[in-house]
Amino acid sequence: MLKVGRLADYGILILHHLGRVRPARLSMDTLAELTHVPLPTVRKLMRLLAEADLVVSKRGPLGGYELARSPQQISLADAITAIEGRPALTACASDRGHCELAGHCELAGRWPGVNALILQVLERTSLQDLGAGGSLHVPPPLLREPLCPEPPGRK
Amino acid sequence: MLKVGRLADYGILILHHLGRVRPARLSMDTLAELTHVPLPTVRKLMRLLAEADLVVSKRGPLGGYELARSPQQISLADAITAIEGRPALTACASDRGHCELAGHCELAGRWPGVNALILQVLERTSLQDLGAGGSLHVPPPLLREPLCPEPPGRK
DNA sequence: CTAATCGATACCGAGTTGGTATTCAATACA
């Protein structure tokens, strides 16, 4: 658990490849071959990525997909959210999906905090950061100041 | 996805309660009633938590569970790892569980980095931090220096 | 007009997860 699901994993891999050839275009067929991801799965993925405006599609011969923005401007959070929805560690940290224990649970108001924390990590790590050969450092300003997305929280 | 599974969620909730009454002991029965988690589920959880030495058990009348260390010394990573294994965003970031694409995948050596990142967040957030009413700030030294758990990685 | 390519929908099998039941072992206390 606390994994990201193969779809998202594959999706990010695809985005990575699209980034490497930018601004060229790649067809689903090529992508499947390039990434060794089964073609039908690529289909499903590209639809999601296109809906989230991370890639732009072109139909017909010479068509294919192109990265919508620069690899630096696409975060892992963007990709993951596009494919499997906004990350939410617990039910009470999610928009949809209610927890029946929420009423009695003393932690119900506390989880969104940590959730936001890991969200930030994902948001501040770009495709570029992931793909580059160098050491992957996250911008310093991360988490310096106390971070409390929830007001006093005592409902 | 990118959620933590109810078991782990419940487990942490239980640990939280154990922390609040420390150094007192609580029986499974009491815990179930206190947290509204179904008793059989509590059973399964306590075994895992005990195996990981996060709690110590005492049998017989007046028996029950007691937190092994102080709430400050138990991290979310500890709890999650005890219940659902070490968090691993992708297959290639996990000890066990191989990815058949690992051979061709350009990102295979890069994921452990981000994985370590979120791991750190979880490690540096203690039960105390989660339960306390204040704003939850993570210790500053997080992520300051470049972090690259993988050597050049070019196999 | 035709071939290449994306778009949408519907479906499915397998694995995982969360939850349950039952039986045995240890210990405080009378």
Add this chain to the structure above:
DNA sequence: TGTATTGAATACCAACTCGGTATCGATTAG
């Protein structure tokens, strides 16, 4: 010594989610 209380261990199961497949329709370069 005996008994009630509590944890330990095992086996089991139903439901859901996930990853993957198949099929057909829409668009566009040449």
